[in-house]
Amino acid sequence: MRFTKMHGIGNDYVYVNCFAEKMPADPAALSIKVADRHFGIGGDGLILICPSEKADARMRMFNADGSESEMCGNGLRCVAKYVYDHGIARKPRLQLETGRGVLTVDLEVKNDKVARVRVNMGEPILEPARIPTTFGGTQVVDAPLTVGGQTYAVTCVSMGNPHAVIYIPDAAAVPLEAVGPGLETAPVFPRRANIHFVQVHSPNEVTMRTWERGSGITLACGTGACGVCVAGVLTGRTGRKLLAHLPGGDLELEWSAADNNVYMTGPATEVFSGDWAD
Numbered sequence: 001m002r003f004t005k006m007h008g009i010g011n012d013y014v015y016v017n018c019f020a021e022k023m024p025a026d027p028a029a030l031s032i033k034v035a036d037r038h039f040g041i042g043g044d045g046l047i048l049i050c051p052s053e054k055a056d057a058r059m060r061m062f063n064a065d066g067s068e069s070e071m072c073g074n075g076l077r078c079v080a081k082y083v084y085d086h087g088i089a090r091k092p093r094l095q096l097e098t099g100r101g102v103l104t105v106d107l108e109v110k111n112d113k114v115a116r117v118r119v120n121m122g123e124p125i126l127e128p129a130r131i132p133t134t135f136g137g138t139q140v141v142d143a144p145l146t147v148g149g150q151t152y153a154v155t156c157v158s159m160g161n162p163h164a165v166i167y168i169p170d171a172a173a174v175p176l177e178a179v180g181p182g183l184e185t186a187p188v189f190p191r192r193a194n195i196h197f198v199q200v201h202s203p204n205e206v207t208m209r210t211w212e213r214g215s216g217i218t219l220a221c222g223t224g225a226c227g228v229c230v231a232g233v234l235t236g237r238t239g240r241k242l243l244a245h246l247p248g249g250d251l252e253l254e255w256s257a258a259d260n261n262v263y264m265t266g267p268a269t270e271v272f273s274g275d276w277a278d
């Protein structure tokens with residue numbers, strides 16, 4: 001099976017072009033295998049680029065533990081780049097089907113290849129039960145959550161997938177390996193959650209680190225950065241336009257007051273292709 005390795009600011013996945021390759025019979029099991037950085041190809045998971053009846057292509061995304069997610073922001077920028085660069089659809093504006101519906105993607109092309117991508121990630125979902133969380137009320141904003149004897153103030157947002165945002169003075173000081181798993185699987189998150197620790201530098205600039213649902217520590221999380229932008233507005237810590245510094249690079253976010261959509265802009269990189277022998 002031919003695959004292509006791509007990353008969005010270091011959030012790397014194994015991509016399979018299912019316009020050309022057969023759909024894997026068990027993508028969850030395949031994701032676990034190919035994601036392994038010693039016995040497989042290495043990556044944060046598997047992303048299938050599939051034909052779609054209602055869009056230029058459809059993205060199906062699987063974490064390193066085989067769980068499927070509704071959405072992946074860094075992955076969608078890479079899918080857009082692959083679809084354009086490899087001639088599946090040579091248009092500067094693409095429609096891409098995801099687990100949260102069809103999203104519109106604008107491409108910045110340089111020397112005939114996509115360099116940067118701007119994604120309309122859709123509207124944030126804030127109702128607790130739709131994130132989903134078991135918190136009551138109409139929104140989850142700086143709500144106390146105690147895990148492992150430590151109480152955190154969490155702000156929860158869904159971008160099609162669940163996120164918990166925690167503000168701290170120093171993002172570098174968080175022992176992610178130690179606290180991530182307990183927060184990801186806290187009972188208050190019936191479908192687990194992606195966990196983000198955020199340090200605010202100014203009303204328009206943050207540094208964030210992530211423990212992802214199903215993949216653990218990643219160098220970047222696109223939907224998470226969108227959630228952080230929304231959480232910043234809800235908590236009054238940052239503005240509707242945000243520059244987020246992630247370990248793997250930067251993303252530009254905007255939660256538009258005009259249309260309530262969240263926009264994410266960043267790079268997408270193709271590294272190499274190969275044949276998966278298994």
Ligand SMILES: N[C@H](CCC[C@H](N)C(=O)O)C(=O)O
Nearest residue numbers: 069072073074161221222223
């Ligand atoms: N682990 C996430 C999916 C990948 C999200 C992230 N890599 C992104 O760029 O949005 C979840 O299970 O919701």
